[in-house]
Amino acid sequence: MAQICHERHLFRFHDRRHLAVYLATTPRHQFGGASVDQIARRLRRRQSDQSVTMNSTVSYLIGVRR
Incomplete structure (x- = not known):
């Protein structure tokens, strides 16, 4: 039997530079x-250049081995 779990992640950035620091250090963004x-x-x-909220x-x- 398997279960799917969903986690919501919320990100708040003060301005575009703060967002750019995150994007530059996250491997999925190139x-x-x-x-x-x-x-x-x-x-x-x-x-x-305002605050940004992303999610x-x-x-x-999650699998259970029997």
């Missing part, structure tokens, strides 16, 4: 070797 400042500038071009759901499949 920016072609861009620095934190370069990433922050790219983000600011798209939106104003993601991580799902786990």
Whole structure:
């Protein structure tokens, strides 16, 4: 028998630079070797430099061995 568990992760960032630090240090996000400042500038071009809240759901499949 298996069970699926879902965990909601909530992330709050003060500004685009704070978000850029997170993105630059998370392996799933790749920016072609861009620095934190370069990433922050790219983000600011798209939106104003305000706080950001993001969320993601991580799902786990838990199996029980019999």
